[in-house]
Amino acid sequence: MFPKPIEKQPRAAQITYQAMLPLALLLWLGPLLAVALFSVKPAADFTNANYWGMPSSFEGAFNYGQVFFNSDMPRYLLNSFLITVPTVIGAVALSCMTGFALGIYKFKSNLWIFFMFVAGNFVPFQILMVPVRDLTLQLGLYNTKTGLVLFHIAFQTGFCTLFMRNFIRALPFELIEAARVEGISEWRIFWYVVLPLMKPAIAALSVLIFTFIWNDYFWAVVLTQGAESQPVTAGITSFNAQFRAAYQLMSAGSIVAALPPVAMFFLMQKHFIAGLTLGAVK
Amino acid sequence: MTAAVDAPEQESWFHRNQQRIAPWLFLAPGLLFFMVYVIIPVFQSFNLSLYEWDGLGAAEYVGFRNYEDLYWELYDRDAFYISLKNNLIWLILYLAAIPAGLFIALFLNQTVWGIRLYKSLFFFPFVISQVVVGLVFTWFYDPTFGLLNEFLGFFGLGPLNVLGDERFVTYGIIFAGLWPQTAYCMILYLTGLNAVDPEQIEAGRLDGAKSWRMLWHIILPQLRPATFIAFVVTIIGALRSFDLISIMTQGGPFGSSRVLAYYMFEVALSEYGFRMGYGAAIAVILFLIMLCFIAYFLWSMYREEKGH
């Protein structure tokens, strides 16, 4: 293990380390803790310039109540879910198939198609912006959740294919050979042999895509514009316009908007990290 | 494929060619989506960059005039020059996330009580939306109540209006961006460190290698895959920087924090924008810059594939 395990070091070093951990964390999360502090302060603290002292009264319930019952925030959150969940399902479904096709079969253009997915995954959003916006308008899907979902599925398929293909590559190929010898159709091999083995990859990818899509801001701004379809990342700017200079509410709103992917991360941490680091160690 | 059961002749043909046809059937939906929404739009943007179009009437073909205008902006040190310059600053400084991430990963790579929770909490910034990160740092820098000025005031320095000063604004935003990016690199390295071969470390220790030499000669070479991924995601992240700028400054003050990604959006879709062709030309330039890195990345992958 590197660096040297702390247990094997002098007692003083151990204590210093143990003391430094919370300090470092405090420093690291400082800006975020500040927002959390803001979100439980009463409005009066801001007019009285009591920004960093203790809250003169604890108004957390009131502030968060405002966010949930007196703004469009619940609607934005719902939109985010209605955009994120179908995207995760769609992108994972498509990429299971593309990943299977590229990971199992040997054909001439295999590597080129694979590289196309990988390269497409890295293009700057801006080069897609105008054509995708026009396409969405023509389909009559501008400012709808469906329009956003379709694009997200298509774009995420690039990354997901990279992920799935590499995962399938690492599976024991003999299993598939054996199935073929048995005369099992390719579809059944995919469904009954490979898919069950892909469960960890599917879990990891789902968590990852959930976070990516939840946090998307650019496409939300380009393809939607009203409370009826905007996800929370874009909605929070309207929310902030509504409560301009009401820092306690803007803070509470930000915390609420940030919470779902954080919760997702904590619940599914193992899968999340497995997903992120696939390929980082081999 | 189940339908084929009803037609025996076809089935046999299908059976014979199953291995050749199956991959295309599996690819079809994903490929179709990806073509329509990603590949074709890239070419459409290239085409559009030769037109002048306000998104309303008919597009007018102008040849390379959009690029000519960009050249003059570069020459006059206008918005395009500033965007390009800032993109370069982003690219260079954003890479700091890699050593910073490595440093934190090394710091946390211990087995003391509660370390798992610490690791999760350190990773926190990465899962938060950049929009929220932008808001958090806007307040952090706020000239009247920001934590930064409280902090500087403690040392008798400041006050500083980071986001209102064209000398600091880009650095201020990059610093905000480094926060989640460092967390990302940290997690890559933490996982990488798990896989470092303990025997080599022991051998190094027996040779009397000190920490720095050990890190450089034994650990880092083994972390190469992690470094590579960290490099790729950091470069892409730097060139995609849009959310933070949009939230924190809208490219201001007086356009000094623009980058290509934001400038393109501003020109094409903002309140005073709607010059689609011009925006497309900026996007093409950004794409070409990105293409250098994409090509490098694909080349590395290609070599690895061939090596297998």
Next chain:
Amino acid sequence: MHSMFKRTAVALAASVALAAPVAAELTGELRIFLDTSNPAPRATMEAMIERFAAEHPGLEIETTVIDREAYKTQIRNFLTADTPDVATWYAANRMKPYVEAGLFEDVSDLWAEPEIADNLASTKGAMTIDGKQWGVPYTYYQWGVYYRKDIFDELDLTEPTTWEEELANCQKIVDSGRACYTIGTKFLWTAGGWFDYLNMRTNGFDFHNQLANGEISWEDDRVKQTFANWKQLIDMGAFIDNHQTYSWQEALPFMVNGEAAAYLMGNFAVAPLREAGLSDDQIDFYQFVAINPDVELAEDAPTDTFHIPANASNKEAAREFLRFAVSADEQTEINNGANLGQLPVNAQSAVDEDKFLQQGFAMLSSNSPGGVAQFWDRDAPAEMAKASMEGFQEFMVKPDNADRILAKLERARQRIYDN
């Protein structure tokens, strides 16, 4: 009295309708898109539409309210697809792209009707492009200096009318440890307001218009004079620090807390100032001072408008709605203090008793001989507006860069108007 007006209006409308061979009763669907998304304006507009519906029971009216900011980009989509019959927008150059793209209906016929021609004459210019009218206004509001009367009293100041008085006042305010003006230029347009006034007062309305139309060089000495005047204020510390980081709302607390004495703003600033706890004894209004005695005073008074999209399906009902919206009664009603709290466009309407509206109305009707401008970002083409307002913001932070900024704007002018 009121009902008589209504009857005349209906009679007039009917007499015009008779000219065309149509039935008197309106039928079908009428779809109205509104950008009045703030609570009070929204309720006002919905109430007005209800009154209109009551007069036309055969009409099926569908109203869609869109967020004001989102509307600015969405209008491009709905004018071409899924088009409503009536849509709100802004006057002058702001409507030009849509007029030129053939997306707004020519409503010159409405403006030929005496009811509109006589009573809305003052706004006709702002609605005219290529000699035709493309919509009708429904409200407008004055700009000017809103100031803390209690601070003025404390420092023994009176409302200035000349540049010298203005500078003298400001010096005293600065000496008392305050800024003369609060402003938040993060979103740029607030600086456009300052430029409008300084340039109109230095060089006059016509010059200002020519500049907006790209007919005058930004490096012209007269433009430089405007910036020199502006610099006087900046150099003496008239404006709050760090204004480039604030929105116009975030700049309000400086005035509320007494750190700044005044705000050059549109009348919509009054409501949030009152909400923040300032009483009408504490806030007052004065017209922006004269600078060059040789030019006539001209004001900013942005006008919000109704248009009929060219692709609308029920244009007949839409026209009737436009007539209704500008009628004297409706104008009195929707602009009163309880509703929009702005100024009616119809000369026969009554202006609300509110002291700011009264002052604004008096100023615009009798003390603005030079003309009425819409606002910089509505008068200048979008691209030039954006580039120039960015320049104004930079100038307000770094006044010494004036020459470089003006050279840059001149380059932008040559590129933008050349196309």
